[in-house]
Amino acid sequence: MRWCEEVLGRIEVLADATREHAGDRASVLRLRATDGDYILKRHRDGQHWHSEVHVYENWAAACGEDAPRLVAIHEREPRALLITALPGRPIEGRSLTPQVERNVWHSAGRALAQLHTTPHGTFFGPCDRHGAPIGSVQVDAREHLRTSFDEWIAHGERIGCLRAEEHVVVQHAQYSIDAFADEQPTACHRDFCTANWLANDAGVWCGMIDFEFAHWDVHTADFSRFAEWNWIARPDLFDALVDGYGHAINHDQLFVSRVLYALAAVVWGCEVGYLGFAREGREALEILTKRPP
Numbered sequence: 001m002r003w004c005e006e007v008l009g010r011i012e013v014l015a016d017a018t019r020e021h022a023g024d025r026a027s028v029l030r031l032r033a034t035d036g037d038y039i040l041k042r043h044r045d046g047q048h049w050h051s052e053v054h055v056y057e058n059w060a061a062a063c064g065e066d067a068p069r070l071v072a073i074h075e076r077e078p079r080a081l082l083i084t085a086l087p088g089r090p091i092e093g094r095s096l097t098p099q100v101e102r103n104v105w106h107s108a109g110r111a112l113a114q115l116h117t118t119p120h121g122t123f124f125g126p127c128d129r130h131g132a133p134i135g136s137v138q139v140d141a142r143e144h145l146r147t148s149f150d151e152w153i154a155h156g157e158r159i160g161c162l163r164a165e166e167h168v169v170v171q172h173a174q175y176s177i178d179a180f181a182d183e184q185p186t187a188c189h190r191d192f193c194t195a196n197w198l199a200n201d202a203g204v205w206c207g208m209i210d211f212e213f214a215h216w217d218v219h220t221a222d223f224s225r226f227a228e229w230n231w232i233a234r235p236d237l238f239d240a241l242v243d244g245y246g247h248a249i250n251h252d253q254l255f256v257s258r259v260l261y262a263l264a265a266v267v268w269g270c271e272v273g274y275l276g277f278a279r280e281g282r283e284a285l286e287i288l289t290k291r292p293p
Contacts, residue, residue: 088198088206102139109244121185139184173259179252185216
């Protein structure tokens with residue numbers, strides 16, 4: 001807090017905005033200074049701090065007013081960053097009319113298209129603040145996806161959580177990976193969902209937040225990670241998102257990304273005891289089995 005005061009001057013804490021959930025690795029405070037509101041985000045995971053700082057220093061400009069602005073970073077432990085607070089609040093769980101919801105999803109698609117205009121990267125995966133890769137480097141989208149599938153499958157087998165019918169749909173997705181033959185690394189949010197979309201009280205779009213999971217990925221990764229699995233329950237919302245995005249989505253690529261996310265939901269949910277999430281992943285895989293391989 002002394003560091004925040006050095007940067008902003010006199011401040012007061014308005015709220016603890018931390019969203020508690022399994023695997024949470026950051027805490028968030030909303031602060032008020034004399035010139036406006038700010039967000040203090042403290043990371044317990046170094047990789048997520050690097051990812052988020054890299055986004056704000058290199059990618060966020062493409063989003064314009066749809067993303068917060070970086071004010072300062074705290075490089076020593078505890079690693080933290082100060083950003084401007086966007087107006088509005090998350091739309092997750094809010095009672096909005098169907099048309100207002102579609103309008104928000106359309107705006108989200110437009111904002112995502114702006115993020116994806118960031119010049120392509122040279123590898124797939126996370127990077128540090130300065131853009132250097134963290135961990136092994138994959139330069140081919142197909143190998144990147146195969147590695148991701150292999151790791152989640154191996155993990156699932158170690159803890160014995162995958163069912164035979166789930167292996168079948170996962171295998172069908174692996175057969176479709178060649179659809180990414182020409183894919184280049186895209187600047188992806190990778191947690192692009194209603195929990196991270198802000199709208200005002202009238203339901204008008206205000207922007208997107210929380211870039212801690214962002215890294216270079218295939219672009220359909222940002223069309224598959226909806227915590228409420230809206231592409232199943234509300235296809236009209238997904239259609240509005242794609243319409244706002246302004247580019248057609250390859251169905252084979254979308255199938256692969258959806259299966260990969262559902263697989264991760266099952267394995268990770270079972271591992272950390274987030275059983276509701278694991279159940280939703282299983283339901284998604286069951287629906288995806290109905291898609292012809």
